[in-house]
Amino acid sequence: MPERKPGESLIKVILSGICRTDIEITRGYMNYTGIPGHEFTGVVEESDNSELIGKRVTGEINCPCGICAMCRINQGKHCFNRTTLGIFGRNGAFAEYLVLPDECLHIIPEHLSDEEAVFTEPLAAAFEITDSVHIKPTDEVLLIGAGKLGSLIAQVLKKTSCKLTVMAKHKNQSDFLKECGIDSVYPDQIPHGKIFDYAVESSGVPASFNLAIEHLRPRGTLIMKSTYHNNIKVNISALVVNEVRLIGSRCGPFAPALRALSDGSVKVKPLISDVYTLDEGLKAFEHAVKGAKGKVIIRNC
Ligand SMILES: [Zn+2]
Ligand SMILES: [Zn+2]
Numbered sequence: 001m002p003e004r005k006p007g008e009s010l011i012k013v014i015l016s017g018i019c020r021t022d023i024e025i026t027r028g029y030m031n032y033t034g035i036p037g038h039e040f041t042g043v044v045e046e047s048d049n050s051e052l053i054g055k056r057v058t059g060e061i062n063c064p065c066g067i068c069a070m071c072r073i074n075q076g077k078h079c080f081n082r083t084t085l086g087i088f089g090r091n092g093a094f095a096e097y098l099v100l101p102d103e104c105l106h107i108i109p110e111h112l113s114d115e116e117a118v119f120t121e122p123l124a125a126a127f128e129i130t131d132s133v134h135i136k137p138t139d140e141v142l143l144i145g146a147g148k149l150g151s152l153i154a155q156v157l158k159k160t161s162c163k164l165t166v167m168a169k170h171k172n173q174s175d176f177l178k179e180c181g182i183d184s185v186y187p188d189q190i191p192h193g194k195i196f197d198y199a200v201e202s203s204g205v206p207a208s209f210n211l212a213i214e215h216l217r218p219r220g221t222l223i224m225k226s227t228y229h230n231n232i233k234v235n236i237s238a239l240v241v242n243e244v245r246l247i248g249s250r251c252g253p254f255a256p257a258l259r260a261l262s263d264g265s266v267k268v269k270p271l272i273s274d275v276y277t278l279d280e281g282l283k284a285f286e287h288a289v290k291g292a293k294g295k296v297i298i299r300n301c
Contacts, residue, residue: 009047016093039091061085128252137161145203148175206232
């Protein structure tokens with residue numbers, strides 16, 4: 001049982017989701033050695049805040065110190081002393097229990113299922129894009145990657161009414177996007193020389209970085225949602241010459257993510273591929289590493 005400090009809640013994990021970051025961690029990303037897992041739903045069993053006890057919650061993964069220079073400018077996600085659930089300095093969600101600061105917790109609306117709510121964290125990461133740049137309805141946007149995160153990003157970008165081109169790799173990805181009213185193309189269907197105002201890289205494939213640059217107009221914006229365990233080879237001069245704006249983007253706001261799941265404007269259910277028990281955790285991981293069709297979920301109870 002993890003130990004709870006004052007201001008933290010003890011949460012019994014109901015569900016957790018395996019994401020690409022977890023797989024990168026098994027390959028050495030962040031040199032992390034604790035329990036991984038950062039996408040979850042659970043029930044608060046112990047807390048100093050009585051309003052949280054018994055509530056079904058999900059949680060933001062960055063736990064700030066509250067006093068450093070970044071915390072003082074309200075950038076707790078970049079706190080110099082932070083721990084990050086299942087990624088850095090704090091055991092994660094592939095366990096029976098986890099501990100998070102109360103301020104990180106969000107109560108899940110009753111009508112939302114555990115399976116849907118487990119997508120709050122990755123969906124929040126998708127909302128970080130529209131939270132940090134103003135994509136106008138007149139903008140042309142290229143999204144590279146229509147996997148689990150990519151298909152959430154596509155649905156968030158669609159809300160801006162921009163002219164969206166999604167580059168998918170597999171038929172099941174384009175089928176799901178079609179269900180969401182979003183057309184997608186395969187890489188060879190984007191005309192040579194076609195340029196966009198924005199490119200979003202969420203494929204996790206290093207070669208996509210240069211592909212994005214190739215299709216970005218001068219002074220365009222490249223938003224990076226992928227992390228790579230290894231360093232990638234990049235033509236930096238192309239960024240300089242074309243005065244490309246490069247935006248690194250990770251965790252985002254939970255409130256709009258929970259709202260979009262609640263009102264059904266973002267669909268996630270078809271993105272679940274398989275559900276395992278916690279005892280079958282290794283099998284679940286193997287499945288995710290081999291390339292599951294959708295999100296692999298671990299259900300504890
Ligand atoms: Zn993740
Ligand atoms: Zn701090």
